[in-house]
Amino acid sequence: MKTSTAVPDLSARCREKGLALTAQRSAVLGELAGRLDHPTADQVYEAVSPKVPGLSRTTVYRVLDTMAKAGVIGVVGSLGAAMRFDPTTGRHHHLMCVECHKVVDFEDPKLDALKVPTGTGFEIGDYSVQFKGTCPECRKKSGGNRRN
């Protein structure tokens, strides 16, 4: 039988990316690797802080940001900080620009008919597919990072 996803060795990945492995980074990555939930930066800080005397909240934010940008870890959602509103309430999907955070609707009947998971304990109301990439404008000005 195939066990569920093994705990990833994030510290190793960190090294592979050529990033220095400090005590703080090791602790933050070690904490994240062992968690099934998807903690916020503050939750990571609260968990790691007791184990690393003097650890700064700022450092946790910076480590998580650095690791996410290097692809060592992932982020859930990946919109900017601000909440975005949508006049459409029906099922539809989104193209999201990872550069400028632009969000564009995408409709596709095929995607509207996915099988909703059962036996998870969750009562699923709806779903949507998020396609993450780079929008036309940001592709042009390659280094474009104006926020939208």
Next chain:
Amino acid sequence: MKTSTAVPDLSARCREKGLALTAQRSAVLGELAGRLDHPTADQVYEAVSPKVPGLSRTTVYRVLDTMAKAGVIGVVGSLGAAMRFDPTTGRHHHLMCVECHKVVDFEDPKLDALKVPTGTGFEIGDYSVQFKGTCPECRKKSGGNRRN
């Protein structure tokens, strides 16, 4: 031919939900209905403010929140304010609790093979499916709204 989604009459929906239709609400909903992007609360405020003298930023936040909770409008992403991190970097999907914002991984090979949209101008890197619902814990304590 079928034209793309028509501009929704959000004010009508507001009435249907039994919510008072004030000048401010009407202006906010009117603005949102006409936009294809997915504006932040602040962007809505900037757009509506000139048309409604004395309009408060607070009110815009409150109107959007109220309407979203009533189902008159939608929100993109629907996580809480805080960013969440994930040790997993490969393609996988999420069950998200709309009550407590808990996020649980969900893996399904079928969902890993969706057709990525083309001809959108976007350069798509990856995607994930977000299933939104209520988690087992929040279902029990029906009114449960502790944040996770």
Next chain:
DNA sequence: TTGTATGCAAAAGGTTTGCAATGAT
């Protein structure tokens, strides 16, 4: 040694709240 990473403190968003006044039904 040399550049990167950390800590502190302070600032910068983004959003929420208490309370009195205003307004919709």
Next chain:
DNA sequence: ATCATTGCAAACCTTTTGCATACAA
């Protein structure tokens, strides 16, 4: 008349930044 909604100011939470110090390679 009555309760919901608004505006203001202030608080709150999350995240980012400047700068001097400490540390990994």
